[in-house]
Amino acid sequence: DIQMTQSPSSVSASVGDRVTITCRASQGISSWLVWYQQKPGKPPKLLIYAASSLPSGVPSRFSGTRSGTDFTLTISSLQPEDSATYYCQQAHSLPPTFGQGTRLEIK
Amino acid sequence: EVQLVQSGAEVKKPGESLKISCKASGYNFTNSWIGWVRQMPGKGLEWMGIMYPGDSDTRYSPSFQGQVTISADKSISTAYLQWSSLKASDTAMYYCVRDPSVTTPYWYMDVWGKGTTVTVSS
Numbered sequence: 734d735i736q737m738t739q740s741p742s743s744v745s746a747s748v749g750d751r752v753t754i755t756c757r758a759s760q761g762i763s764s765w766l767v768w769y770q771q772k773p774g775k776p777p778k779l780l781i782y783a784a785s786s787l788p789s790g791v792p793s794r795f796s797g798t799r800s801g802t803d804f805t806l807t808i809s810s811l812q813p814e815d816s817a818t819y820y821c822q823q824a825h826s827l828p829p830t831f832g833q834g835t836r837l838e839i840k
Numbered sequence: 841e842v843q844l845v846q847s848g849a850e851v852k853k854p855g856e857s858l859k860i861s862c863k864a865s866g867y868n869f870t871n872s873w874i875g876w877v878r879q880m881p882g883k884g885l886e887w888m889g890i891m892y893p894g895d896s897d898t899r900y901s902p903s904f905q906g907q908v909t910i911s912a913d914k915s916i917s918t919a920y921l922q923w924s925s926l927k928a929s930d931t932a933m934y935y936c937v938r939d940p941s942v943t944t945p946y947w948y949m950d951v952w953g954k955g956t957t958v959t960v961s962s
Contacts (some may be wrong), residue, residue, distance in 0.1 A: 824946060
């Protein structure tokens with residue numbers, strides 16, 4: 734299985750801050766990387782697919798980039814409603830595997 | 841609107857069988873992949889498997905192969921996840937999910953159900 738390693742495991746930031754979460758794949762996955770946002774007591778929500786594409790309805794403050802096997806989720810200007818756990822997931826091969834999650838707290 | 845509506849919470853004893861359901865609406869159920877993701881209490885996400893209702897092609901994660909069965913009834917646009925003999929370690933939230941591909945899987949999930957809590961305890 735492909736291992737996905739996220740960092741940091743948790744982060745605390747203020748409204749308006751720029752926040753970056755990183756995900757590293759254990760082997761090449763091209764751009765087959767997605768990000769999900771999960772709020773407490775809710776199912777995950779698709780945030781980014783194909784490393785950098787935003788589904789309809791996702792705010793433009795969210796963005797994703799790829800550099801080799803390293804992927805980054807950036808929130809350009811943190812909002813209170815962005816408090817959540819964020820998961821990366823490789824969509825390159827069976828079985829799809831997730832990172833361990835990054836808990837984002839608003840100060 | 842695309843929706844996945846899951847069955848209600850279950851409390852079972854070890855060794856019992858269980859089948860939970862997920863009713864899809866708002867899209868062509870037969871021509872999309874539908875599957876399940878597990879989240880154990882306080883833990884991360886684990887992809888279990890998916891099925892293509894059109895031809896019953898089913899793919900499992902090796903971690904879940906032989907442990908659960910994914911099935912579907914096209915006539916009522918409903919997918920199922922079942923266990924023949926539950927263990928305490930099956931206690932988790934189970935999410936019904938859709939893979940957005942209409943051909944080979946894209947291996948990610950664009951629509952999620954609200955989840956079904958399964959508690960296995962003696």
